[in-house]
Amino acid sequence: MRRIFWKVGLAFVLMVGLLGIGWTFCAWIVQAPYPWEWMILYRAQAGLERALRDLPLPEGFEMVTVIDTGGPSKGEEGGGGCYYAGIYIVLGTNYSGKEGLERYVSALEARGWRLAARLQYEDEKFMTRAEQEALVIHIGGPGFIIEIDPGYQKARERYGSFVYITLRYILPGVDGC
16 A cells, blocks of 8 residues: 555655646747746736726826737847836826926826836936836827727827737836846
8 A cells, every 4th residue: 555655655756747747848839938927917007907096197188008028028139137018008198298297297106106216208207116117208209009999099089198008017126127
């Protein structure tokens, strides 16, 4: 009886080991996250969802659409040890473009966001909060992904201008990535 348990235990360990090696090899082939990275990616996605819920929506602004960038991912170039989750957000407003940008940046600053020590432009601002949250806010034209979004296309009739936000949650942190 003891031999049977020993053999079954050994067979189970070998089977789990072979499955783990096969799974890791498949992830390597298709350049997908390894199984041990899933918890980190889950944390990045959860952090992104918290940051989205905490974005201000001051008077005069409406959230037109939120577009997923394809789920959390691991950075390969330059930030090989960094994990990202991100979304695109479009806010509609009837303020002029520059006034809308200034008002929304002020609302973000009231929520703890700050301008990063990175080059800032007149129509684009880079902001961070905590160590993991970063966003780029700009006015002007949308990218292709936003341009084809049905919610954005409908809102073009209602609003005079738009504020475009790219929100990212980055692990281990913005500075290291």
